[in-house]
Amino acid sequence: MTDLPADDRLRVLVRQALTDARISQAEVARQLGVSTKHLSHMLTGRAHLTLTWAEGILGLCGMNLQISTQADQPKEAA
Template sequence: MTAEDALRSQVRDALDAAGISQAGAARILGVSTKHLCQMLTGRAPLTLAWAEDIVALCDKRIEVFVLDGPRRDSPETITDLQLPEEGP
């Protein structure tokens, strides 16, 4: 699961837990229900700013962390990559 997918999932979960429908959230945020649904399903970009606005309706906030270690969805680390040989 990518970070974007995880964010979308957590935003949807926040709305569900707060009992706020996507239609209700869209109305409050001033966007169409269709566009909000598209943001929450990956068919339209969900920016961090939009995600913050959506979860604020649920009395929640978003925190972002940069963690040590390789990406969860990638077995490679930067040291595993083969760099091209430099010519003479």
């Protein structure tokens, strides 16, 4: 999964959280006040999943979103 771009990794983690929490996309959409179609698009990459939306979805799963940074590792000489 580390090969994926950050936005794709976030989508994977959010979808997994929904599965683990056994919360349907329809229920999340209802509670967050967004259409099920738009939520589906955010979770599949057809619409942008912002950190704010991800935080809201994860909150419904009993989780919180934490962001960290780390310095790039120096590239080894070939």
